[in-house]
Amino acid sequence: MLRLRYPWAKYGRNVHCHLSTSLWSPNRQIVIGNNVGIGPRCILLSDVTIGNKVMIAAGVYFVSADEHRVDVIGKAMWDSGNGRTGRIIVENDVWIGIGAIILGPVTIGRGSVVAAGSVVAHNVPPYAVVGGVPATLLKMRFSPAEIEEHERLLAGAGSD
Numbered sequence: 565m566l567r568l569r570y571p572w573a574k575y576g577r578n579v580h581c582h583l584s585t586s587l588w589s590p591n592r593q594i595v596i597g598n599n600v601g602i603g604p605r606c607i608l609l610s611d612v613t614i615g616n617k618v619m620i621a622a623g624v625y626f627v628s629a630d631e632h633r634v635d636v637i638g639k640a641m642w643d644s645g646n647g648r649t650g651r652i653i654v655e656n657d658v659w660i661g662i663g664a665i666i667l668g669p670v671t672i673g674r675g676s677v678v679a680a681g682s683v684v685a686h687n688v689p690p691y692a693v694v695g696g697v698p699a700t701l702l703k704m705r706f707s708p709a710e711i712e713e714h715e716r717l718l719a720g721a722g723s724d
Contacts, residue, residue, distance in 0.1 A: 570594070576616070582606070590628075590646070597656070610668045615656035617723075621680070622662050626652050629667040629685065655690070675705060675714070 566575055570587045576598035585606040587594055593611040596602075600614055603622035610628045614620075633644035650669030654660070658672050661680030672678065672688045679695030679702070688694050691705045691714075706714055 566596075576600070582622075593651070603662070611651045612654070612668075613651065614654045615658065615674070617657045618654055619659045620654075621660060621664075624660050624663065625665045627665065627667060629669070675711075677705065 566573055566579065566581055566587075572592040573587055573589075573594045573596065575596040578599045579596050579602075580600070581596075581602040582604040584604045585602050585608075587608045589608070589611050591611050593613075594608060595613045597614055597616035597618065599617045600620070601618070602620045603624070605623045606620060606625070608626045610626050612626050628650040632641055632646060634641055636644035650667075652666055652668035653671040654666075655672060655674040655676075657675045658677070660666070660672070660678045661682065663681045664678045665683045666672070666678075667683065667685045670684055670687050672684065673690035673692065675691040676688045677693045678684055678688065678699065679693070681697070682695045682699040683697045684694065684699045686698070688699070689701075691711055693702045693705060694700060695702050
């Protein structure tokens with residue numbers, strides 16, 4: 565599906581993207597890594613880089629926070645142009661729950677989880693679990709010592 569509908573998008577191996585998903589990028593910069601699942605009805609309306617082993621549930625939206633200019637004096641918003649400067653980066657081993665909205669520019673850190681229905685408007689640290697509107701830190705997946713051990717084991721297994 566990606567090759568036919570979005571020949572400008574770059575993607576790795578084992579990418580599963582539901583047919584109802586829509587991609588659009590102001591600079592035609594959508595890059596998807598290896599082993600990525602993108603659920604039904606997802607919409608990517610931003611420059612987006614998605615790492616490896618990422619799970620994106622149904623109905624997740626990726627949009628630039630400055631999609632429409634609202635700061636131009638003397639012009640209607642319709643006439644003010646677009647901002648679209650924000651790149652969204654999703655690092656490796658991330659799980660984004662159903663119906664989440666990701667507002668760029670943000671980075672969602674390695675190994676993190678975004679709860680269903682959340683609105684991510686700020687960077688998410690690695691191994692964080694965030695949720696809510698706006699998304700805030702709910703907990704860390706691991707302690708610092710566990711993160712170190714987890715990273716060591718992943719590196720030893722040759723994992724992305």
